[in-house]
Amino acid sequence: MDAVDQAILRRLQRDGRQTNRELAEAVGIAPSTALERTRALRARGVITGFHAAVDFERLERGVQALISIRIRPQSREAIESARDGMAAMPEAVGVFVVTGNEDLLVHVAVPSTAYLRDFVLDRLARRKEFVDVRTTVVYDYVQPVEQAELPVPGRREGRTSYT
Secondary structure (H helix, E strand, O other): OHHHHHHHHHHHHHHHOOOOHHHHHHHHHHHOHHHHHHHHHHHHHOOOOOOOOOOOOOOOEEEEEEEEEEEEOOOHHHHHHHHHHHOOOOEEEEEEOOOOOOEEEEEEOOHHHHHHHHHHHHHHHHOOOOOEEEEEEEOOOOOOOOOOOOOEEEEEOOOOOOO
16 A cells, blocks of 8 residues: 555545545546546455444434453354344444453444443343343544554654554
8 A cells, every 4th residue: 555545545534425536636646546546445455335424412322332241152153143143233333352351342322321221131131141241331432534554663754663
């Protein structure tokens, strides 16, 4: 990925609905080059899709939480089944398979704390394969606007080295 690809990605992450002409102008390249580069990024799997960002408050789902779940028996089948089941729930915003004491971390957005309580107690805690369910309410969530290029360790060029 060169600087042009990085610039295209930054612009598309800020606004995936802009026209190819707007993208090309913002990046400083010809529209044909912008189209070719964008198609190449999609073909390589760097761009996996375009999505609408939503405001959970306006959807009346203003209470967000992170739910940690420990699963037993601990097997690939049990974890994948739980992961897929959680991802299919309308409350789920994201599902992560993680290491450590828990097996899943589920980000949910719901209408109220009462709804959250009922969701956890009635739909999660009763599942016999879920041996531990812990809920952490999110006070504030800020989603990064874009994924920027990471600094390369040891390279100076005005960037901070992590080594």
